[in-house]
Amino acid sequence: MLSRIRFTSEFLWASALFVLLALTYVYVFPRWADPNQDSRLKMVVAVVDDGTFQIDKYLGTTVDYAKVNGHYYSDKAPGVAFLGMPVYFVLRQLPLMDTLTERLQNSAAFQGTLREDGTGVNADKVRFALAQVAISAVVGILPTALLCALMFLWLARVTPNVGLRLSVVLGYGLLTPAFAYANTLYGHQLSAALLFGAFYLISNFTNPVGAPKLLLVGVLLAYAVVTEYPVAVMTGLLYLYAAYRLWRLEQWQGIVWLSLSAGVIAAGWMAYNTYIFGGPLNLGYSYSELWVEQHHTGFMSLTLPSLEALWGIPFGLFRGLFVLAPWLILAVPGFVFWWQARQHRAEWLVAFLSALGIYLFNASSGMWWGGYAVGPRYLLPMLPFFVLAASFSLRRWQTVRGFRVVFGLLCAWSLIATWGLTLAEQAFPPDFIFNPLLEYALPNWQAGNIARNLGVLIGLRGPVSILPLIGLWAVALGVFWLKPFGLRAEPWPLPQTGETA
Numbered sequence: 001m002l003s004r005i006r007f008t009s010e011f012l013w014a015s016a017l018f019v020l021l022a023l024t025y026v027y028v029f030p031r032w033a034d035p036n037q038d039s040r041l042k043m044v045v046a047v048v049d050d051g052t053f054q055i056d057k058y059l060g061t062t063v064d065y066a067k068v069n070g071h072y073y074s075d076k077a078p079g080v081a082f083l084g085m086p087v088y089f090v091l092r093q094l095p096l097m098d099t100l101t102e103r104l105q106n107s108a109a110f111q112g113t114l115r116e117d118g119t120g121v122n123a124d125k126v127r128f129a130l131a132q133v134a135i136s137a138v139v140g141i142l143p144t145a146l147l148c149a150l151m152f153l154w155l156a157r158v159t160p161n162v163g164l165r166l167s168v169v170l171g172y173g174l175l176t177p178a179f180a181y182a183n184t185l186y187g188h189q190l191s192a193a194l195l196f197g198a199f200y201l202i203s204n205f206t207n208p209v210g211a212p213k214l215l216l217v218g219v220l221l222a223y224a225v226v227t228e229y230p231v232a233v234m235t236g237l238l239y240l241y242a243a244y245r246l247w248r249l250e251q252w253q254g255i256v257w258l259s260l261s262a263g264v265i266a267a268g269w270m271a272y273n274t275y276i277f278g279g280p281l282n283l284g285y286s287y288s289e290l291w292v293e294q295h296h297t298g299f300m301s302l303t304l305p306s307l308e309a310l311w312g313i314p315f316g317l318f319r320g321l322f323v324l325a326p327w328l329i330l331a332v333p334g335f336v337f338w339w340q341a342r343q344h345r346a347e348w349l350v351a352f353l354s355a356l357g358i359y360l361f362n363a364s365s366g367m368w369w370g371g372y373a374v375g376p377r378y379l380l381p382m383l384p385f386f387v388l389a390a391s392f393s394l395r396r397w398q399t400v401r402g403f404r405v406v407f408g409l410l411c412a413w414s415l416i417a418t419w420g421l422t423l424a425e426q427a428f429p430p431d432f433i434f435n436p437l438l439e440y441a442l443p444n445w446q447a448g449n450i451a452r453n454l455g456v457l458i459g460l461r462g463p464v465s466i467l468p469l470i471g472l473w474a475v476a477l478g479v480f481w482l483k484p485f486g487l488r489a490e491p492w493p494l495p496q497t498g499e500t501a
Contacts, residue, residue: 013162014149020476021173022145025182027469028453030136031427032129036076036371037185039064041132043074044084048092053276066277066287073276075284078269079227080187084135091134101126136183143193144182148173150200151384157344158391164398165391166480167407172387175414176325177375180422188380191228194220195238195354196384202242203347207249211257217242218261224381226269229283231381233357241350305363312369313362313376317435324375324417327390327410331355334389337396351385358382372428374421374436417441423450423466 030037042058054071055062066075074081091097101123148169155165172178181189198220201213221235239258246254270280277287314322322329338348362368362378370377379386397403421429421436424444429436444450448462455465 010153010156013166014152016476017152017166017169017173018145018149020472021148021182022141023472024174024469025141025144025179026137026454027466028183028423028451030132030184031451032125032132033061034184034372034427035062035064037132038062039074039076040081040084040185041128041135043076043078043081044088044135045128045131047081047085048088063290065289066284067289068277068287072289073284073287075288077187077225077227077229077284078272079223080135080139080185080190082226083139083190084131084185087135087138088131091131097127097130101130132185136185139185139190140181140183144173144178144189147189147193147196147384150196151387154200154203155388155391158388159395161395161398164394167394168387168391171325171327171390171411171414172384175327175411175418176383176387177321177373177377177380177418178383179418180374180428181377181380186377187228188377191224191231192381192384194224194227195231195234195381198224198238199241199347199350199385202238202245203344205242205245205249207251209246209249209251209254211254214254214257215261218258218263219265221258222262222265222269226265228381230358230361230378233361234354234381234385237350237353237357241346244346302361302364303366305360306368309363309365309368313359313379317437319369319373319376321376321379324421325414327407327414328386330393330407330410331386331389334391334393337392338389341392347388351388354382355386355389369431372430374418374428420445425449426451 038058039055039062042055042062043053046052046055046058053073055065055074056072059065059072064075065072067073151172152165152169155168159165173182178189178192198217201217201220205213221238225232225235239262242258243252243255246252273282274280277284312318312320314320317323335348335352338351339345358379358381362376365378368376368378394407417437420441424441426449429440433439445463450463450465453465453469455468460467
């Protein structure tokens with residue numbers, strides 16, 4: 001009976017988080033005509049509508065393409081597009097698709113979501129927009145919301161305090177660049193969810209570990225790489241972590257199942273590369289027509305870490321993570337407190353090396369700032385692991401006089417900066433301004449030019465259009481204040497790892 005109560009309490013909190021965050025992410029529309037997203041979207045459209053990977057006739061809204069044998073292809077890692085194809089295919093079969101397209105084409109409310117200096121609306125643009133909304137939900141919104149729910153459950157290892165865990169999870173989901181990229185066709189959040197999902201499953205291995213779970217972990221790890229190539233660094237760490245956990249459970253042979261499913265995914269990806277680019281390890285970036293200099297600097301734009309990037313990624317006004325979300329700096333001492341606690345040392349190593357590895361990888365890139373972006377977007381796959389360490393700082397300092405005030409101020413600034421940049425205008429901040437907050441977010445908010453959202457469809461304009469979203473969270477916070485599920489819900493029983501817990 002006790003385990004049933006524990007399950008129900010934890011499940012309710014995790015489910016509430018999932019629903020609330022999914023509703024929050026879906027409220028703001030994906031950016032129309034974003035070159036990075038369009039590169040993937042047009043690959044989806046070309047395959048489903050035309051039966052080809054060639055995007056020759058869709059080049060108008062993307063600059064991210066590869067040219068091979070006189071034809072054009074998306075130069076992006078194909079993971080997002082592969083998942084988007086069945087979504088778009090189903091959309092095309094729906095009887096209401098054509099009717100909805102025609103209705104939106106003539107809708108003043110929908111036209112209000114377009115850029116004022118754009119080229120207007122037509123049936124194809126409406127169809128592409130509907131496809132982008134649906135695919136973004138599948139590859140961005142749902143994975144990010146699920147990631148947050150899993151993070152809440154995993155943090156039961158750190159503390160049974162639901163309030164503390166909610167602070168960490170909502171801080172990640174709403175007060176970091178994860179919020180900006182949750183409802184997009186970028187691969188960052190999908191790869192982050194795949195990696196954290198694998199981490200969650202591995203950390204909960206119990207003897208015997210069934211073949212289906214091992215096969216699933218292999219799929220998650222391999223598909224994360226197919227979605228975002230730099231995460232190969234983290235995938236390798238998680239593969240070793242899985243091998244270690246299986247060894248501790250005296251089930252080391254289980255790594256064969258994991259490797260098998262990962263190998264199948266890798267084989268499919270290499271077949272795609274061979275078909276399009278002529279070799280199993282040939283990547284689209286090698287054939288980018290407009291980014292030749294960047295992608296041919298060093299190895300695929302990678303050199304040694306630069307001082308500019310090492311400073312700019314965490315602290316720079318241009319793209320600095322701690323400038324945008326200063327509450328995350330709690331993760332730095334958090335790694336120390338985590339180690340001192342002598343808890344979950346293997347998980348500490350995975351989280352620390354993941355954060356360090358992606359940071360150094362990003363600092364080695366010739367385009368470390370990520371073009372038009374909110375914060376250092378290339379860090380996003382490691383951010384869930386980095387955030388775990390912050391929970392140890394909160395646990396250590398939660399009773400220290402004045403800490404809650406300091407934490408509240410850090411979160412308040414994170415809200416202003418993250419939402420200010422994410423919701424400003426209809427494109428992410430450009431890379432030719434020094435201070436995006438002052439030079440981009442502030443002028444657009446003052447002009448009432450914010451990202452189009454569901455509020456626009458009911459006639460709301462400017463900052464007023466986000467009032468329904470604020471109302472949703474006001475209700476949610478009120479419910480939390482009433483504590484219907486119990487503020488100190490007991491954590492799920494944890495698997496035996498043989499480590500100090």
